[in-house]
Amino acid sequence: MKNFALYIFLSSIIILSSCRNNDPEPDKFKNGTNEYVNNWIYDNMNLYYYWTNDLPDKDISGENPEDFFYSLLSDQDRFSWIQPNFQELLNSLQGITLESGYEFILYNDRENANGVIGQIAYVKKGSPAENVGLKRGDVFTKINGAALTLDNYTDLLGNISQNHTLTIERYNFEDNTFNELGNFDLYAIQFAENPNHLDTVYSRNGKKIGYYVYNLFSVGTDSDSAAYAVEMDEIFANFKTEGINHLVLDLRYNSGGAERATINLASLIGSNISDQDIFVKREYNEGLKQALINEYGEESLNRRFVSKAANIGNTLQSPQLTVLTSSRTASASELLINGLDPFMETFIIGDTTVGKNVGSTSFYEEDNPDNNWGMQPIITKSFNSLNQSDYDLGFYPDIPLKDNDLVKLELGDINEKLLKEALIYLAGTDEASRKVSYNPIPSEDIMGSMELKRRFGIYNIDLNN
Template sequence: MRYLKALILILIVSFSTVSCFEDNDDNLISASQINDFVWKGMNTFYLYKDDVPDLANDRFPSNDDYATYLNGFNSPFDLFESLIHQRETVDRFSWIVDDYIALEQLFSGIITSNGMEFGIFGFSPTDTNRYGYVRYVLPNTSAASQGVKRGDIFYAINGTQLTSDNWRSLTSTDNYTINIGSYEDSGTPETTDDFVTNTSETVTLSKTQYTENPILTNKVIDVGGIKVAYLMYNGFTGTDQFNAELNDTFGAFKSANATELVLDLRYNPGGSVNTAILLSSMITGQFTGDIFSTEQWNSEFQQAFEDENPEFLISRFVNNNDGAALNSLNLSRVFILTTRSSASASELVINSLSPYINVVQIGTSTTGKYQASRTLYDSPNFSRSGANPSHTYAMQPLIFKSLNVNGATDYFNGLFPEPNNILAESIRNLGVLGDVNEPLLARAISIIDGTGKSSSPASSKSENNIKITGSSKDLIPFSNEMYIDKDIPDDLIKRVLFE
């Protein structure tokens, strides 16, 4: 019952006999205190609350029963994981951290990086050996200064062969040396006889704190007199600075009279919903005030919003960013380049624009993340303000799923290009990002100029036996989050909490 939960929140941590442990700020704190925060946060906000019996409002007959339950878990991580609904098939994206400072830095684009963004691949399902290939290099980093470039292959770290079990640990250290390899195709069009040969070349890389600008490359290309804007956008970071830079970039596109746009989201894991709305509004401009997307929360929040503030559930196209007019292109068509690494807010842009304009998706299917999360802190209203100073635990649970104006959602297997636009990146022919001959961009240009020219023969070679099994983004917690930037009214939180 709700009245019982209210008493729990006020009293339980004061009167329970519980174990203590050290948080990362070296303060002793009751394990049950943090467990109480975990349970009440999930009970209040979790999207799949109705599917988790232990989150039911009437789960505990008394405070003693609740205290016993909390004390049955050795750590907040164990409790949190026990409350996740179908981790492998439904909720792949909810997390808890013991250092929300690092989480906040991540959402601001601050990471620790050597500048080498890479993918991991293998040649056979039965072969545990793995190899790395460089996807792109961040400017002003160790990798950039060492001359690492897109398409480079490495087979080992510090002389140790990469495998399916060790590549994460080997590449997680702050300093390491990559052993460069050479991709060999045996002179045949098949990939079943491809392999990587070892060389004596090495490159030593060092990680430092780095703020990644999500705009990696932007330009305007002249295609037979048609001005085609190209933007490689690698994260919906959501800061005021980067949102302003995005608007400035579209201002440059507009000044150049661009009438087509190729938006490269192939490595973009997502981020801020607000930035997704801004980007989509810059692409269009003719739909200001129309529904961009809607939200579906757990049953209690959904009902509360529908009763008191149904507009809160709706995101609309906008024409300004905090009062600054958007530089919108008013396009009726956009080309979006994707891979399996395109997730969350990237998919939100595709799904939400599709009912309004022609979205030509080129590449491969996306990740399949249609749910959004919110950072919950241990405070009375779960916001950053008033957070418990005794620890730095925070949660990032899924709190709603997004739907476009037509109600489309639940794209668990990802969003797919039309069959004639399915084009996987070829490790042997990655091309230069932003170059007209790069295979995915070349496919978009071929549609724009009407030639129907496909990618180069090398990139169309079958690579069915080559599997991409990971990337450097996997080393960054929450890299594929889609999170909201708007505040939930305190009175509505209280209604859900105590009703």
Template sequence: MAPIARPRSPRSIPSRSLLGAVFRGRGVVSALVIAVAAPGCVQSEAIDPLVDCSTGAQNQRLLKRMREVYLWNDQIPEGIDPLAYESPAALLDAIRYEERDLWSHVSSTATTSAYYGEGKSVGLGLRWKFDPEGGFRVAMVYEGSAADGAGLARGDEVLKINGVDIATIEAEGRWATITGGDAEGVPVTLDVRKAGGAPETLSLQKRVYTVISVPEPRILDVDGRKIGYLLVDRFIGPTYAELRSAFAVLHEARVDDLIVDMRYNGGGYTDASRLLASLIGGKALDGEAYNLTIHNERLRDEDGIARFSVTEHQLNLSRVAVIATGSTASASELVINGLNPFIEVAVIGTDTYGKPVGSVAYEDCSLTVTPITFRSMNAAGEGGYYDGLPVDCPAEDQLSAPLGDPAEASVKEAIHWLMSDVDDEEEHTETCSAPVPEGAADASAARKPERRPLQLRGLQQEIGAF
């Protein structure tokens, strides 16, 4: 066994780490040299022709790396023969710690870089989910996608995918494969019922679309108070500039309060989440610890602290309402947990997903390997929320209403929470519209039941859309 490194004082963590992945080029036996040119943008030099890119060689390197960096490396079985597996993905799946690890994965470097670097993905360009009554509905459509071109909209009901009804897909666990391969031109048929219409069959073809992770914010005037509404859909390379642009608008409008909608945000770059938290909390939090990363015993010298920082157009808020669902995960949960020790954060909607861990990804030949390598805590030492962060004010994800609509159930509840203490300057006690039932442990007992997000793996789970 290699000697265990002596722990040392925490230091600043790499600025491009992900609760998803951070790209580093070291330790891949020079299989690929990575040059990070901008936040979230990975540029790669040519693969060294002397490096063995056979499956067996990649498997051997993967096993060696996992024994060194994997957060649960003490759970990797002994006697594993890396040559017995048909691919690095198969090997990783065999050795991951099933009790906790739902996230370590292997993906195509080209696909991963296009998504994190430019927000580009190949697919139908939509999110979908079950409503409280069990209907399967479109939750979000991305502009310029095949779904957008077909006229699909939030709230439309999906009855069948490629001729298979939703109950069968769910029962057989076919979500990862039901729409076919993620390549341009792959045909998909959807049987849908649009709002107020009869069932119809749509024929679509998958194509490249670009995600806007932070659309332009809305300014809501509520009884003379200016409340900013900001949808933050994910944390990828373009998010940095999009956040700065959005907060310039919010800052110029002099908003009194802010609603951050992360109901579908599955995570991404931790440093982009830190930027969001710094823009919310402002100068008062400058230099305070945002999150602490803790690695396995062999890598304790990699432990570090990321801190809030001063940046342009900060709002300096003392409270924020965050809309969340069971799809709110990873770096988006980090925003909530990281701000909690310093300002009042109300989680509106339902409990979050529960992913208090993150990754340092590396490239080997044409693949990106993303193992879980660290766990995260806030300045108060709070972490380990594998069951999700609890909701404060329960609210429905009202699929029949547009995102950002003040009448949509979750936005309406966030507004209620922010406005509930306006006339009570002495108490400053925000309240929910639906009180916690007597005897209930917390607000989650009052919420409408929400089904867990579709169980996906790998990069598909990171992207969160089809």
């Protein structure tokens, strides 16, 4: 079981101080019922859940585990979830899903009231989508030959976790029209996304600007638990060698992930920080808070920066950090912005972020064939070193700019909409940036594939660290 030793110690809280009405006697669960799993859900929620005082009295009979779990949630909770297979939950938090390796956004079709247009937001490195030549900005109107509509798109999206076909059109910048490319056959595999999507350095008007696209807070995979963090360190070591003056951090497609990865990135960026400085303070329910303090001390409520030789914060000029955001920027991404705010000037370009200032952890029983469920309940609220946590409605951008055009340039292109705005803000224009090679087609988005992923909006913490 996840956090097993900690659970054994803290479970006494349930027995001594958190008993509720109608508790069943231990080990007397009816065969063929959901009582054992529901009891496991309730006991963990009773101990760890941030809004534990809002839990109803214990009644584990009747409901299937999913319905039972959601019946326990506070009205303030937008983010806790449960799923039948805990391994799928753990994989999703590491960026491992059954997919073809692309993210997309759906838009209303301006020429067809009931029509829906899909657009590729980005293609993942080494994926089946990259291998068949799919590109950011490609649009699709059909999945497996069926046209997308407002009535059927949710059903058709169920096919993308299997082998499937997209009917693709690509924008031609020479004649400003979309050209049909036909059907792209895409294979679905168990794919691990490398979150370090793109890094480069631009020189403009005497300034060097580092650009880093980071799409998921993950330190590594099961086979190499620190691979992504090591690669991130190498990227920032290169930024340091290049002597960049500004950093543009692109989090528009980053909806969260692991706290460890967040601290690693913050420690590479932060100005005038040391491993003695607090990055985030955790607030728990009162019973859990006191148990942690009694066992591990007050310091167990804090997470500090770590020392990084590749830190670039002290060489950056104002504004030291420019963040590109969207309405899908969430959780650990917001934690990063909030945690760095006391130490450096942050400037935001894009859309208002989701507004998730709470964190969760994974609960599961690894070696119990009677319980394959995994749950991810909210257990903590996060504050920065100045005790600030006022972003539950999201971070509002300094320069509002939606990335909602049907015509998109590749990430990293100096004329790509959000990056172009950042480069002009930081270093002015140059000849290349003054070129306008296409007519924007702003559109109203319906949803994105990021929202379909279980990891959307996750700030995943490890209680054992």
